[in-house]
Amino acid sequence: MKIGLIGGGNIGKFLLQSINTHKLLEDSKIIGIYTRNPKSAQQLAAEYDTAVFENIESLLQSDVDLVVEAATVEVVKQNASSILSSGKDLVLSSVGALSDLNFIQSLEKICKVNGKKIHLPSGAIGGLDVLKAAKSNGELESVSIITRKPPQALPGAPLDKEQVLFEGSAREAIELFPKNINVSIILSLAGLGPEKTRVKIISDPSIKKNSHCIEAKGSFGDLSIKVENDPMPNNPKTSYLAALSVLSSLKNKDAVIQVG
Ligand SMILES: NC(=O)C1=CN([C@@H]2O[C@H](COP(=O)(O)OP(=O)(O)OC[C@H]3O[C@@H](n4cnc5c(N)ncnc54)[C@H](OP(=O)(O)O)[C@@H]3O)[C@@H](O)[C@H]2O)C=CC1
Ligand SMILES: O=C([O-])CC(=O)C(=O)O
Numbered sequence: 001m002k003i004g005l006i007g008g009g010n011i012g013k014f015l016l017q018s019i020n021t022h023k024l025l026e027d028s029k030i031i032g033i034y035t036r037n038p039k040s041a042q043q044l045a046a047e048y049d050t051a052v053f054e055n056i057e058s059l060l061q062s063d064v065d066l067v068v069e070a071a072t073v074e075v076v077k078q079n080a081s082s083i084l085s086s087g088k089d090l091v092l093s094s095v096g097a098l099s100d101l102n103f104i105q106s107l108e109k110i111c112k113v114n115g116k117k118i119h120l121p122s123g124a125i126g127g128l129d130v131l132k133a134a135k136s137n138g139e140l141e142s143v144s145i146i147t148r149k150p151p152q153a154l155p156g157a158p159l160d161k162e163q164v165l166f167e168g169s170a171r172e173a174i175e176l177f178p179k180n181i182n183v184s185i186i187l188s189l190a191g192l193g194p195e196k197t198r199v200k201i202i203s204d205p206s207i208k209k210n211s212h213c214i215e216a217k218g219s220f221g222d223l224s225i226k227v228e229n230d231p232m233p234n235n236p237k238t239s240y241l242a243a244l245s246v247l248s249s250l251k252n253k254d255a256v257i258q259v260g
Contacts, residue, residue, distance in 0.1 A: 060083065122186060
């Protein structure tokens, strides 16, 4: 599989290392990278044996089979349609871009017309399998997530005391914290949607890990799950698990035996 990568930050570099250097994905290679800063694209290309796409247009015209986005919510909003229309599958890190039902429906249409797929990794959380099963008979009643991060990972957080920075719906949360709460949107997509998914974001100077506590109720019973994530070394906003989940999506996307 020929992969094109957008974004050369934490997740992008992790994928370059895992796929191009350590060859963890059989018969696959990241053949080119597009990122905002051309200098850093050149450096990454030299270090990880890949090419540079000067712009999105050249990525679209290339022969990559699949594009992995590891950039921003905005990049997905601007480019997802043209990537799928150009005949490439898409794997998203910035799943927060899919908080708008109309946008999802328009992408779905493009996928159907072009025979393409969008893969949404579970990111920095777990429990999506439970929510999908629980809502299959329409009897999932409530879903919430409490995200707790160190203040260095959150915009506008005080360094000296714990503070609730946000409480509301997943739709509002991703508008205000697009780099921090993509998890609430993947949770919404598996469960009750972005209006009905309750979110609390807490800045906590006493912790080093990014934790996500998910609770759900329905006719199945109760779910309570806590993930305590080590952050990526260079970006405390991003949990290591988020990067691993993108690699896992790539590994499993064509598996003949699907788990979960
Ligand atoms: N689903 C989930 O659970 C999680 C999702 N995420 C999301 O995944 C995405 C990637 O995360 P991470 O790797 O940590 O982020 P980083 O900030 O480390 O890297 C982002 C990369 O995207 C590039 N970029 C920014 N804007 C553009 C643009 N307009 N066009 C092209 N490239 C651009 C940046 O370039 P430059 O270096 O020039 O700024 C940088 O290389 C983020 O949106 C993040 O919020 C993160 C964690 C969990
Ligand atoms: O990495 C995390 O713990 C969560 C995160 O940043 C996001 O969902 O955007």
